[in-house]
Amino acid sequence: MLEARSIAEAHLYLEIQVCETCNLRWDGSQHSLRTLGDRPVAVYSVSCSSCGAQRQWEFLMPREPFPPGPLGGTEPSKIMDPGEFHAASDVYFALARDAVEQAVPGEYEKVAILLRRSIHALAEVPKFIPPAEDRVPAELIVSEVGRASYLRNPDRFVRDRIEHEIQDLVDLLHRHLPGADPVD
Structure with a gap:
């Protein structure tokens, strides 16, 4: 069972997973909740529209319903490595760039x-940097996606x-939505 810091982190984790059979993103998720002792467990069942494979993930959730921060607290993730967060950030940025090209000026909420x-x-990546160091230690990047992100540009x-x-991302957000809060 995976220990997530928040529902948002569990969702991000699911968004970056791919089917082991055909290497496509999972879709068609169903969600349920159960408890383990005094802790909620979020259960996600997904299917692959390409090959029909099915998979289930269970996330042990925190006792507190709304942990601080968008993805959960000040401690690093236990389910994603820093390279996965960096890769996810890059994907969202690319989607935002595409959305800008399709948006009507003044209607940039999707962006x-x-x-x-x-x-x-x-913002999750620096949580993996030890206090006395200036960079993420390479040995903390253990996933295939994370290693690929790291190898493209370790700097x-x-x-x-x-x-x-x-x-730069906050400045870009303010350019398209002046006064927008980057934490919403």
Whole structure:
């Protein structure tokens, strides 16, 4: 069972998973809740529209219903590595860039949602940096997606670079929606 810090983190985890048979994203999820002792457990059943494979994930959720932060608290994730968060941020940014091209000027709410998701995912990466260091240790990046992200550009896992990228995303959000809060 995976231990998620929030429902938002569990959803992000599911969004980056692919079918082991055909390597396509899962779709058609069904959600249910149960308890384990005094903790809620979110159960997601998914299916692959391409090959028909089915899979189920169970997430042990925190006792508190709304942990601080968009994805959950100040501690690093136990279910995603920093490379996965970086890759997710890149995907959301690419979707936002595409949405800008299709949006009617002044109607950028979809762009804002995608940019916020990009910011939230990227803001998770520094949580993996030890206090006395300036970068994510490579050994903390254990997933295939994370390693691919890291190998493309290891300098993107340096604290100063991450902070600069987050600020660029916030500036872009404000350009399309002046006064928008990046944490919404």
